[in-house]
Amino acid sequence: MGHLLSSILLAISSNIDNFAIGVAYGVKRIRIGILSNLIIALFSGLGTYCSMSVGAMIGRFLSVHLAKFLGSGALVLIGIWGIWDALQTEEQEKRKQNKTSVNDLSYTTFIKDPERADLDKSRFIDVRESITLALALTINNIAGGVGAGLSGLNIPMTTFLSFILSILGIFLGYFLGEKFTSKMSGKCSGILSALLIICIGIYEYFS
Numbered sequence: 001m002g003h004l005l006s007s008i009l010l011a012i013s014s015n016i017d018n019f020a021i022g023v024a025y026g027v028k029r030i031r032i033g034i035l036s037n038l039i040i041a042l043f044s045g046l047g048t049y050c051s052m053s054v055g056a057m058i059g060r061f062l063s064v065h066l067a068k069f070l071g072s073g074a075l076v077l078i079g080i081w082g083i084w085d086a087l088q089t090e091e092q093e094k095r096k097q098n099k100t101s102v103n104d105l106s107y108t109t110f111i112k113d114p115e116r117a118d119l120d121k122s123r124f125i126d127v128r129e130s131i132t133l134a135l136a137l138t139i140n141n142i143a144g145g146v147g148a149g150l151s152g153l154n155i156p157m158t159t160f161l162s163f164i165l166s167i168l169g170i171f172l173g174y175f176l177g178e179k180f181t182s183k184m185s186g187k188c189s190g191i192l193s194a195l196l197i198i199c200i201g202i203y204e205y206f207s
Contacts, residue, residue, distance in 0.1 A: 003154055010148050011161035013196035014048060014141045015169040019190035021137065023172020029178065030123050036130035037170050043134035044141070045163035051142045052158060054151020067113050068205065071150030075201030079194040086190025114201050137166075144197050151204040 018040065025032055032040075057081035117125055117133050125133065148158065 003152070004157070005144030006148075006151070006204055007153050007158040009196050009203075010144065010153065010158055011048075011165045013193045013200070014044065014144065014162050016189045016193040016196070017137055017140060018044070018166050018169035019173040021133065022170040022175075023177035024173075025125070026174040026177020030118055030125060032125045032170055032174060033127070033128070035127055037167055039130045039135040040137065040170060041128055041163045041166035043131075043138045044166040045159050047138035047141055048050075048145050048162040049155060049159040051145025052153065052155045054150035055146040056152075056155060058146075058148075059150045059152065067150050068152065070149050072201045072205035074147035074150060075144065075204070076198050077116055078147055079196075079201065082194030082197060083191055086187050086194060096173050117122065147197075147201070149202075150177040153204075191204050 022032070027185065057069065059071065062070065117129050119129055120126075
C-alpha cells in the first residue's frame with residue numbers, strides 16, 4: 001500500500017508539467033491531437049520505465065538499507081534542486097528570450113511560448129511536432145525516475161500510472177485552458193512537482 005501511494009504521487013509529479021502544457025495550449029487554442037497525446041504518454045511511460053530500471057539495477061549492487069537511503073536522499077535532493085530551478089525560471093527565460101528555439105528541450109519553453117512546437121502554424125500539434133514536446137517533458141523527469149527505482153518503487157505499476165496520467169493531464173489541462181482561459185506557469189508546476197518528489201523521498205525513507 002505504501003509503495004502504491006508513492007507510485008501514484010510520482011506519476012502525478014511527473015505529469016504536472018503535462019497538465020501545465022495542456023493549459024498553455026488550451027489558452028492559445030492550439031489543439032493536441034489524440035495520437036499526439038498518446039505519443040507524449042508513450043514517451044512519458046518509457047522514460048519512467050527506463051529511468052526506474054536504471055535505478056533498480058544500481059540498487060541491486062547495494063544493500064537494501066543503503067539503496068533505500070540513497071534513493072530517498074536522491075529524491076529529496078532532486079526536489080530541492082527542482083524548487084531552486086523553478087524559482088530561477090523567469091530570470092532564465094528573460095536571459096534566453098532571444099536565443100530559444102524549438103531545439104531547446106525545456107518544457108518551460110513550450111509553456112511560455114506554445115507556438116514553438118507548432119512548426120507549420122496549423123494551430124494543431126501533429127505526431128511529428130509532438131515528439132519534441134514529448135522529449136522535453138520526459139527528459140525533465142529522468143532523475144526522479146532513477147531515484148524512485150533506487151527506492152524500490154514498483155516499476156510496471158508506476159510506468160502504467162505515468163502513461164495514464166500523462167494522457168489525462170494534457171486532456172484536462174487543455175480543457176481547462178480552453179474553457180476558463182486559466183494559466184499555470186512553469187514556475188508553479190515546477191515547484192509543485194518538486195514538493196511532491198520531496199514528499200515521496202521522505203515517505204519512502206520512513207516507510
